[in-house]
Amino acid sequence: MPTSSSPLATPTPIEPAVAALLRVMEDTWNASDMDAMFAVATPDIHWVNVVGMHWQGHAAVKQAHVVFFDLMFRGVPLKLEAVEHVKALPGGLRLLVVRWLLGAYKTPSGEPRPPSQNRMSILAVPGPDGLLISHVANIEVNPHAARHNPV
Amino acid sequence: MPTSSSPLATPTPIEPAVAALLRVMEDTWNASDMDAMFAVATPDIHWVNVVGMHWQGHAAVKQAHVVFFDLMFRGVPLKLEAVEHVKALPGGLRLLVVRWLLGAYKTPSGEPRPPSQNRMSILAVPGPDGLLISHVANIEVNPHAARHNPV
Numbered sequence: 316m317p318t319s320s321s322p323l324a325t326p327t328p329i330e331p332a333v334a335a336l337l338r339v340m341e342d343t344w345n346a347s348d349m350d351a352m353f354a355v356a357t358p359d360i361h362w363v364n365v366v367g368m369h370w371q372g373h374a375a376v377k378q379a380h381v382v383f384f385d386l387m388f389r390g391v392p393l394k395l396e397a398v399e400h401v402k403a404l405p406g407g408l409r410l411l412v413v414r415w416l417l418g419a420y421k422t423p424s425g426e427p428r429p430p431s432q433n434r435m436s437i438l439a440v441p442g443p444d445g446l447l448i449s450h451v452a453n454i455e456v457n458p459h460a461a462r463h464n465p466v
Numbered sequence: 467m468p469t470s471s472s473p474l475a476t477p478t479p480i481e482p483a484v485a486a487l488l489r490v491m492e493d494t495w496n497a498s499d500m501d502a503m504f505a506v507a508t509p510d511i512h513w514v515n516v517v518g519m520h521w522q523g524h525a526a527v528k529q530a531h532v533v534f535f536d537l538m539f540r541g542v543p544l545k546l547e548a549v550e551h552v553k554a555l556p557g558g559l560r561l562l563v564v565r566w567l568l569g570a571y572k573t574p575s576g577e578p579r580p581p582s583q584n585r586m587s588i589l590a591v592p593g594p595d596g597l598l599i600s601h602v603a604n605i606e607v608n609p610h611a612a613r614h615n616p617v
Contacts, residue, residue: 361551361563367585367607368615369550369563375617382616399520400512402601405557410589410601412512412520423614434518436587436603438561450553450561452587452603456518463574464519465533466526 329398333409336439336446337395341415344393347384353377356448357440365433365455383423392418396432407441408449414456432456480549484560487590487597488546492566495544498535504528507599508591516584516606534574543569547583558592559600565607583607 329337336355343352353360353373362376363369370376380388393415400412415433422428438450480488487506494503504511504524513527514520521527531539544566551563566584573579589601 359553361553363563363585363587363603363605365605366611367583367605368612369585370617371551379615379617400522402510402512404555404559404589406555408555408559412514412601422611424610432518434514434520434603436514436601438555438589450563450587452514452585452605454514454516454518454603454605459575460517460573461519464530466521466530 329401332446333398333401333411333439336437336448337398337411337413340448341393341395344388347389349377349381349384352380355442355445357442360448360450362451363453365453386423387420391420399434409437409439409446411435411437411439413437432458481552483597484549484552484562484590487588487599488549488562488564491599492544492546495539498540500528500532500535503531506593506596508593511599511601513602514604516604537574538571542571550585560588560590560597562586562588562590564588583609 339355340352343349353376356373356376358373360373360376361369361371368379370379396414396416398411398413400410402410404410413435415435417431417433419430420428432455434454434456436452437448439446440449441447490506491503494500504527507524507527509524511524511527512520512522519530521530547565547567549562549564551561553561555561564586566586568582568584570581571579583606585605585607587603588599590597591600592598
């Protein structure tokens with residue numbers, strides 16, 4: 316498992332279009348700017364979040380984030396820790412696996428959550444001005460389980 | 467959110483190559499046959515499991531499953547509940563979101579887990595004899611969180 320704390324420490328350089336998309340995702344999260352965040356999403360985006368909710372289409376994905384930022388994520392910092400995988404696909408698409416560090420927050424039911432790492436798989440597709448998010452699957456890393464990783 | 471209990475109940479027919487891949491994944495899981503399961507995976511497969519472990523490459527992904535079947539998954543039934551999304555990508559690739567029902571099991575640390583739903587995103591790529599698994603991100607559905615789904 317990579318232990319780098321910065322995307323700059325990953326072994327291969329990150330192509331500019333990938334770096335630009337991830338920078339927008341990080342910056343717009345930290346600005347709580349859902350309009351700008353979903354300006355880099357396709358109309359047919361699907362998003363599966365860390366608790367397995369499956370949001371389908373741009374309006375639903377954006378609305379879910381608007382509600383969750385109002386409820387719990389406004390002001391919770393997000394930092395890109397590593398770009399673990401970039402797979403080039405036909406048509407200029409990219410499949411990314413990246414690791415984020417998310418600050419502490421409270422769930423909608425009031426449960427406090429400590430800072431956590433999320434591994435996010437992103438399908439990115441070319442748009443007129445750069446890569447756009449077509450699919451996200453976001454998985455919270457369970458730090459207790461990690462010691463049982465067999466490989 | 468689809469509530470169908472069978473892939474046959476989804477609104478659109480599932481294309482045969484997708485259905486065939488999912489059938490192999492289900493059947494080989496239930497047979498605890500890792501050789502057959504990873505016969506339908508690409509050499510460069512990446513897999514992020516429900517607790518955020520990121521396995522990279524065919525040997526690592528298969529070995530992790532061999533260990534986990536020996537530890538906890540042998541005899542634990544897996545059933546395909548729904549094909550929620552099939553996105554056609556350039557080059558004949560498919561991005562799938564499917565929902566599995568996994569039977570009860572015990573984690574490596576001995577914690578009993580009740581039956582659970584997993585939402586799995588799969589990037590499938592054409593191989594000589596059908597679709598192959600290129601990427602998996604598997605997310606356990608948190609049933610307590612579901613009532614806070616804003617959309």
